Amino acid sequence: MMEYLNLGKISLLIGFVLILVGFWGLLSQKNIIKIIVSFTILETGINILIVALGWIKGRTAPIIDDSVEQMANHNVMNSIVDPVPQALVLTAIVIGFGVTALLLAYAMKLFRAKRTLEINKFNDLKW
């Protein structure tokens, strides 16, 4: 069992579960704030997924210090995980923050317009 369930697979699994929870929330919730929360959960799942893809067994974070140098005979290439997905996720988190902030501002405006956060009440464009 243990050889099938390494750290990479566990993180992958958590990422997939969070994505599913996020999608379920997006599709089934009626409250706008809950939809925004689902959105951030979905986002977190995707971020975990991307970081998990850069994982390599038995290696450490891509920060070169003494411990990294001592691993694998002073060869940095053989002792760190992939830094590129981590850099991508850093970007994705910041963009996610921006999106969430905008969504909250819109939610605030919508609440001011109708005094409710139920998405079913906003049916002006429905025909």
Added chain:
Amino acid sequence: MIKNSLIALVLASFVFMFYHLYMSYEPKTELSGIAAHYAEHGAAEVGAANLVTAVVVTYRGFDTMGEVTILFLTASIISFFLKLSKKDEDKVIVHRGTSELLVTASQILIPIIFLFGVYVFINGHLTPGGGFQGGAIIASGVVLSIMANPNREINHHAILWIESISGIFFVIIGILGIFLAGGFLDNRFISLGEFGDLFSAGAIPIIYSLIGLKVGAEISNILNRYQKSQKES
């Protein structure tokens, strides 16, 4: 009923897709392509111990500039969107004071939080962290100060100036890289220094400090807007 089954259908197809992805996933055993180049030459070329920082600030510095621009756009759109009318702007709402515990604790904690934020973005090239994280920590200090004193007015002009000046200097440092070193946002026009020191890795600590200040100011600006929109009737 039909809605619920549609949702179940969507989720089931996602589960189907993820199941195959999960089953065919093999962990990597070696760095490949560009990552191998970063690992092998990153320390010599950029001089940053934290390779993620090397990628974010130097190799992919242009993307980071786009990221900062997106954050700036978000802050501007929110400022525009939550703009108050003249009548609401002059309205004074006195909020109920918060508990003594929160007020006292915030007086002790806020300077420490700010200091920690500054530490995180200055050491971005050596330790986990960097400009965005440090900026977010600083903004969390601002949140605490607003929560402890809901009537506090954040100095809008100071935030605006910090944000503009750090943004302009970020671009200026990027352009200096074109003339004095290899290209836009190249950090090597200041000597790389000794590997692992605080003042090493050329311009990276300066760029990341500017990004940290900018991000902190932008998030505080967004918070300020949210706080002020309480006045809207």
